[in-house]
Amino acid sequence: MSLSQGKRARTALRTAVALALLAAFYLLPWLRLDGQPILLLDLSARRFHLFGYSLQPENALPLFWLVTAAAALLCLVTVMCGRLWCSHVCPQTVLTRVFRTLDQLTAFDGPAARFGPALRHVLWAAIALWTGISFVGYFSPIGGLIHDLTHFSLGMWEGFWIVFYALATWANVVYLHEQVCSHLCPYSRVQHLITDARTPTVRYIAARGEPRGPRPHGGPSVLHRSRGLLDPVTANDYVFRAAHPAIAGALPKFNPEHLGDCTDCGACLQACPIRLDIRNGHSSHCIECGACEDACDEAMVLQHFPEGLIRRMAPEPDGGQPPPALRVKPLLFTAAMLVALVLTIVTAGAPY
Structure with a gap:
């Protein structure tokens, strides 16, 4: 019996989204534009490099409004389409799917079966370590980071955060899985405030x-x-x-x-x-x-x-009564997003 059409479509979509997100996360620290990193939050120099623009903390107000617009967009997508962030985009979900793919690839038969768990954890530890290095690469130039790492001259704080995020990635995915989503994630806790009676x-x-x-x-x-x-x-x-x-x-x-x-x-x-x-x-x-x-x-x-x-x-209407045609929350989130985008443009052109 062939795979169902619905499952093929969903699997293809999840795979495409996961590959795009993983490529973006691991490649962005390496990309440069006009000699500057394309994305670097350089805390030591107190300067943000964002796609060719350099921002000091005191003139980063447009970035704040841009993040606010992105949060409003996330709420809008959630109320209209459901928890697509959790099911397709969340780093915890994407990395968990990578680990489960490794689980399937290392499920050997016969005498080699005993080597499967060890190989799986070695591969996942390597991915977790590179994830920690890539994450710190958003705050410290990754070229210098790799040079210091290979020459055993890495700074104490950089080494600490690499190990911390590598261990967090390894432990969250191997042991916690979706428990993090159910009990720790704030986005999960506010779902009832974001969604309405017609959210799928x-x-x-x-x-x-x-x-x-x-x-x-x-x-x-x-x-x-x-x-x-x-x-x-x-x-x-x-x-x-x-x-x-x-x-x-x-x-x-x-x-x-x-x-x-x-x-x-x-x-x-x-x-x-x-x-x-x-x-x-x-x-x-x-x-x-x-x-x-x-x-x-x-x-x-x-x-x-x-x-x-x-x-x-979408949920079935209670008592057979259709929900109101006017949906207030999508309108509010759309308005908040548009206002934040306007403020982004206005503050970007304002003198500091």
């Missing part, structure tokens, strides 16, 4: 999937059966009973023709990095990485069902 999230379509349960291969999907989709109240009741068997009791046995499209294979739960069951409803801890979407689409393909039982979509 990764959701399980209970009306199609419930009641869940295994069944023989070969039957049609509910989308092609007379049963059709369940009403929201009945679907949510099945979800609650499946999530709380101690309270609601075990689900009865259903004939295959009465089952929904969820085969209760557990693939979505196993694919989730923090073991959230998306079928139990949306959680604020979910970073919408799409792993459950991919796993569910594969299960649907194997069952010869249409994909999309778990997908990114």
